[in-house]
Amino acid sequence: MDKKMERRKSMIEAAKKLFAELGFEKTTMQKIADESKVGVATLFRYFPKKEHLIIEVVKEVLEEQLPYFEEISNSNKKGIEKINDVLTTNIMYISEENRDSTKLLEAFELYSAFMPVEVDLLEEIEKAYRKFSDIIVDILEEGKRDGSIHLSPRHEIAARALLNMFGTAVKKYSLYTLLPEDVIVPVPKKDELIMIKDILISYLQDN
Amino acid sequence: MDKKMERRKSMIEAAKKLFAELGFEKTTMQKIADESKVGVATLFRYFPKKEHLIIEVVKEVLEEQLPYFEEISNSNKKGIEKINDVLTTNIMYISEENRDSTKLLEAFELYSAFMPVEVDLLEEIEKAYRKFSDIIVDILEEGKRDGSIHLSPRHEIAARALLNMFGTAVKKYSLYTLLPEDVIVPVPKKDELIMIKDILISYLQDN
Amino acid sequence: MDKKMERRKSMIEAAKKLFAELGFEKTTMQKIADESKVGVATLFRYFPKKEHLIIEVVKEVLEEQLPYFEEISNSNKKGIEKINDVLTTNIMYISEENRDSTKLLEAFELYSAFMPVEVDLLEEIEKAYRKFSDIIVDILEEGKRDGSIHLSPRHEIAARALLNMFGTAVKKYSLYTLLPEDVIVPVPKKDELIMIKDILISYLQDN
Amino acid sequence: MDKKMERRKSMIEAAKKLFAELGFEKTTMQKIADESKVGVATLFRYFPKKEHLIIEVVKEVLEEQLPYFEEISNSNKKGIEKINDVLTTNIMYISEENRDSTKLLEAFELYSAFMPVEVDLLEEIEKAYRKFSDIIVDILEEGKRDGSIHLSPRHEIAARALLNMFGTAVKKYSLYTLLPEDVIVPVPKKDELIMIKDILISYLQDN
DNA sequence: GATGAATGAGGCTTCATTCAT
DNA sequence: AATGAATGAAGCCTCATTCAT
Numbered sequence: 074m075d076k077k078m079e080r081r082k083s084m085i086e087a088a089k090k091l092f093a094e095l096g097f098e099k100t101t102m103q104k105i106a107d108e109s110k111v112g113v114a115t116l117f118r119y120f121p122k123k124e125h126l127i128i129e130v131v132k133e134v135l136e137e138q139l140p141y142f143e144e145i146s147n148s149n150k151k152g153i154e155k156i157n158d159v160l161t162t163n164i165m166y167i168s169e170e171n172r173d174s175t176k177l178l179e180a181f182e183l184y185s186a187f188m189p190v191e192v193d194l195l196e197e198i199e200k201a202y203r204k205f206s207d208i209i210v211d212i213l214e215e216g217k218r219d220g221s222i223h224l225s226p227r228h229e230i231a232a233r234a235l236l237n238m239f240g241t242a243v244k245k246y247s248l249y250t251l252l253p254e255d256v257i258v259p260v261p262k263k264d265e266l267i268m269i270k271d272i273l274i275s276y277l278q279d280n
Numbered sequence: 281m282d283k284k285m286e287r288r289k290s291m292i293e294a295a296k297k298l299f300a301e302l303g304f305e306k307t308t309m310q311k312i313a314d315e316s317k318v319g320v321a322t323l324f325r326y327f328p329k330k331e332h333l334i335i336e337v338v339k340e341v342l343e344e345q346l347p348y349f350e351e352i353s354n355s356n357k358k359g360i361e362k363i364n365d366v367l368t369t370n371i372m373y374i375s376e377e378n379r380d381s382t383k384l385l386e387a388f389e390l391y392s393a394f395m396p397v398e399v400d401l402l403e404e405i406e407k408a409y410r411k412f413s414d415i416i417v418d419i420l421e422e423g424k425r426d427g428s429i430h431l432s433p434r435h436e437i438a439a440r441a442l443l444n445m446f447g448t449a450v451k452k453y454s455l456y457t458l459l460p461e462d463v464i465v466p467v468p469k470k471d472e473l474i475m476i477k478d479i480l481i482s483y484l485q486d487n
Numbered sequence: 488m489d490k491k492m493e494r495r496k497s498m499i500e501a502a503k504k505l506f507a508e509l510g511f512e513k514t515t516m517q518k519i520a521d522e523s524k525v526g527v528a529t530l531f532r533y534f535p536k537k538e539h540l541i542i543e544v545v546k547e548v549l550e551e552q553l554p555y556f557e558e559i560s561n562s563n564k565k566g567i568e569k570i571n572d573v574l575t576t577n578i579m580y581i582s583e584e585n586r587d588s589t590k591l592l593e594a595f596e597l598y599s600a601f602m603p604v605e606v607d608l609l610e611e612i613e614k615a616y617r618k619f620s621d622i623i624v625d626i627l628e629e630g631k632r633d634g635s636i637h638l639s640p641r642h643e644i645a646a647r648a649l650l651n652m653f654g655t656a657v658k659k660y661s662l663y664t665l666l667p668e669d670v671i672v673p674v675p676k677k678d679e680l681i682m683i684k685d686i687l688i689s690y691l692q693d694n
Numbered sequence: 695m696d697k698k699m700e701r702r703k704s705m706i707e708a709a710k711k712l713f714a715e716l717g718f719e720k721t722t723m724q725k726i727a728d729e730s731k732v733g734v735a736t737l738f739r740y741f742p743k744k745e746h747l748i749i750e751v752v753k754e755v756l757e758e759q760l761p762y763f764e765e766i767s768n769s770n771k772k773g774i775e776k777i778n779d780v781l782t783t784n785i786m787y788i789s790e791e792n793r794d795s796t797k798l799l800e801a802f803e804l805y806s807a808f809m810p811v812e813v814d815l816l817e818e819i820e821k822a823y824r825k826f827s828d829i830i831v832d833i834l835e836e837g838k839r840d841g842s843i844h845l846s847p848r849h850e851i852a853a854r855a856l857l858n859m860f861g862t863a864v865k866k867y868s869l870y871t872l873l874p875e876d877v878i879v880p881v882p883k884k885d886e887l888i889m890i891k892d893i894l895i896s897y898l899q900d901n
Numbered sequence: 902g903a904t905g906a907a908t909g910a911g912g913c914t915t916c917a918t919t920c921a922t
Numbered sequence: 923a924a925t926g927a928a929t930g931a932a933g934c935c936t937c938a939t940t941c942a943t
Contacts, residue, residue: 096394112929187303265441319904510808601717733925
């Protein structure tokens, strides 16, 4: 049974790699099977439809990021520091070997905008996403209580939107950093992301 | 002669519509030909590879947006006002019948991140994109000269990054607004985009 | 346009041959395409689903038999003689190069009993079948009018059932005659079919 | 030991059910294993090839019908009554929960017409079939001896053919009765089968 | 120049059968 | 002996692209 989980993991890993490299549509089930050194039929035994595999991989990616954020949330720093940690982690996360993961997330967002994904599958993803936004919301509340964050109701809405936007930008950033030069559309560099983060932080402190 | 251009336009229009609806990969050349009421062979005569058509469509979309920004750039308002106009236009643009266009752009950014698009084709797109950023840069300079914008060198970099990020967010926003409910990932509502815009504007004024 | 019909015909012919030889399920679209010397895609262009092709072939087979029966129906013999001709033709038909056709019909009856064939497709087949039974019914009526057939109402029902049964048996007969020895189930020989036919005829004359 | 036979029986039962419902080709070994609550591997241990299982099931079906006919054969009625009983039983048999069995037989006849079944397997089936025809032949002889059946040599051949044909028709009938309406090809209703049976009986009495 | 027809390569998925526990 | 897991071969179908009219 452990063996099974291991195998499953290996397929998801292979899929993740290939999806991140080629995109969902150009990645064939056969390639994934080969990469993961199993027969196609085995792959289909674990994930009866390609879409199931896609969902599973995305879920996996989301879930492997979550602990980092939970750890921050559970630390005993002040709210504003936690936000700072979250954003910093977010930036760092994509700079390392995790770029694949983030690229994948970005790809999936687009994928789901076109393909009418089966509702119950989507729901699982939404749930995972919600965990992240819940963490942010909780920390914001905490920060308001401990006085490290000061936001009028009006500004709070703006703050949340800004935080969302930041997340979006970071993900987008991850999309292109793999390519030799930044392509097509200008994307912020890591340094710039940090600057923006600082702006956000100070925005949260006195509005 | 003129007929030719008309036809070409009609094919691009059909492609735009279908690409925005189905994504690049699910849109077949046959469907585009049908929608545009020409034979497939004709479509291929004009665009010998599907990728060429994709590029043309994206270029088209970019170019049809450009005049709005150029007009703003050429108006005789102060720099800060021009920036305000640009951002507002950006928000408004996607709210109307142009959502397709923006959705397309977003899709293409992802597409180009996966497919190693032929370099010379990409270059054309980059050129188009650069026009936009050039306009922004020019306006920023202008604002600094006319005193309506005040940015220390350090802050200027941040400001540019923020503006980029804003553009990214707006495009992303366009991706999901077509769907009944905001899906998977939280996207900012139009009101929130306006709030963020205001924050940006005030940021540009005294830093 | 004539070319098109010719091609279509050739594909149907190839399919007929292979279906009769291998059955519907063991006959692959690829084999049919090869046999008919077209690409698979072409085959699919003409018959977008395998089932469509099956239906088309069956319809074809039914329709190519029809003229023989119509000719008999339109002759100016007496009713009883027409029935005799019909049954004889039926027996003869399967004895010649048409065995494939009849075998196919038999196969399709079974196929349709298992596969839930699309209703509108089935309808077309039913219509074709109905033409045959209509001819029989018409001839029976005619025979009753011209006095060559005499059947009390009660016996008429039996007569029709007998005729149906006869048709069934003949088709079944065709199934096995291709095999070296009669297999598994005893099937009537041609001579026996003729004897049965004679019994039927005399049954129709005085009941 | 006994357990083994029980298991075997249960697999055959499951196979029978599924074969009758879906046909041989659409019924997978996995489904049969599931239905019979054993692992696939076990199923294969008992029946190393799907075809073996098919044969076994058909044999089973034939053998479970046999006793009814043997009982009739061993009764102490006159020949003609025995024939009557046999035909009636035949009609009744398919009207009850045994339709599956008969449908299966019909399906197998077609199956064997296409697939070149392994000869030794087929032989077993033939043997089973022969038992039935032997019973009929015996009863006919008996009837001739006891005077209840009167057939000239010429008519006897016809009579046998008629009896065969009757059997065929009854099996065919079973194929379609499961479907809502009689499909495609007209099949005799039960009442009509009884009428035909009566005709046969009287045919046997004075020819 | 415009077009419908033709096509092979390739994608997803299934299934009988074999392995390994 | 019993079983779930593994798998390659094969089937249906699609699509970008090329031919032929």
